[in-house]
Amino acid sequence: MFIIFDTLNQLMNSPLKITLLGTGTSLGVPIIGCDCQVCQSNDPRDNRLRSSALIEWNGKVFLVDAGPDFRQQMLRTSVRNIDAILLTHEHKDHVSGLDDIRALNFLHKKAIDIYSEKRVQDSIRKDFAYVFSVIQYPGIPQMNLHQISPGKIFIGGLEITAIRAMHYKLPILGFRFGDFTYISDTNYIAKEEMEKIYGTRILVINALRWEAHLSHHSIPEAIKLIQEIKPEKAYLTHLSHQAGKYEDLIKELPAGIEPGYDGLVLNL
Numbered sequence: 530m531f532i533i534f535d536t537l538n539q540l541m542n543s544p545l546k547i548t549l550l551g552t553g554t555s556l557g558v559p560i561i562g563c564d565c566q567v568c569q570s571n572d573p574r575d576n577r578l579r580s581s582a583l584i585e586w587n588g589k590v591f592l593v594d595a596g597p598d599f600r601q602q603m604l605r606t607s608v609r610n611i612d613a614i615l616l617t618h619e620h621k622d623h624v625s626g627l628d629d630i631r632a633l634n635f636l637h638k639k640a641i642d643i644y645s646e647k648r649v650q651d652s653i654r655k656d657f658a659y660v661f662s663v664i665q666y667p668g669i670p671q672m673n674l675h676q677i678s679p680g681k682i683f684i685g686g687l688e689i690t691a692i693r694a695m696h697y698k699l700p701i702l703g704f705r706f707g708d709f710t711y712i713s714d715t716n717y718i719a720k721e722e723m724e725k726i727y728g729t730r731i732l733v734i735n736a737l738r739w740e741a742h743l744s745h746h747s748i749p750e751a752i753k754l755i756q757e758i759k760p761e762k763a764y765l766t767h768l769s770h771q772a773g774k775y776e777d778l779i780k781e782l783p784a785g786i787e788p789g790y791d792g793l794v795l796n797l
């Protein structure tokens with residue numbers, strides 16, 4: 530019994546490595562056809578692919594969201610396998626790259642486990658109907674859909690907490706892995722769900738731009754929320770070109786809060 534407990538404890542204490550694969554809003558940055566100074570910036574931190582995060586723990590690899598830049602993002606990492614993909618919600622900037630899991634299917638000759646809420650599963654079944662059709666075309670993506678809901682889930686030995694957040698009227702999920710919490714596409718988190726986030730040491734949270742928005746936190750709203758949660762460090766993600774250039778934005782944020790950028794690695 531004690532041996533099992535010790536092993537579990539050791540596992541839970543295995544370090545987490547988080548890589549922000551994408552930190553941009555749905556259009557990405559730069560935006561096609563935009564001449565603004567952010568879109569024209571030479572700073573690589575102003576080039577933002579669609580939001581996604583890779584979490585590595587104890588030899589296991591978890592991906593949060595697989596948007597249209599999934600292929601390019603995977604090519605930028607040295608990762609050659611994904612144990613689980615967790616989806617925050619069904620908007621295309623978070624799921625449309627799922628067809629590209631085929632490369633991993635071919636490499637490992639197995640399906641990929643995908644975790645999401647029921648509504649998101651329904652949307653995937655519709656968007657990727659060819660994957661679920663009775664007559665299967667050769668070479669299509671192989672995915673196992675697993676239904677989850679807010680609360681604790683266990684995947685590959687890791688305890689993950691799914692957190693309910695609101696994206697205007699759409700309920701979405703954020704995820705907590707140990708002392709790391711990742712919440713994209715939200716502008717409201719209820720009090721009881723905030724309880725699941727308290728104690729987080731590193732928080733990555735959605736902030737779109739300085740001005741208010743219907744379905745995303747503005748930067749001032751995100752700052753207010755971060756100051757309530759009090760993590761050691763917070764990073765903003767899902768940023769629009771309207772958030773300004775990285776080098777300007779970082780100077781305008783309070784201590785302990787920074788803009789995320791693609792390729793940023795966080796260790797816990």
Ligand SMILES: [Zn+2]
Pocket residue numbers: 554555580620622623714767
């Ligand atoms: Zn989004």
Ligand SMILES: [Zn+2]
Pocket residue numbers: 559560563564565566567568569770
């Ligand atoms: Zn622009």
Ligand SMILES: [Zn+2]
Pocket residue numbers: 618620696714
């Ligand atoms: Zn969204």
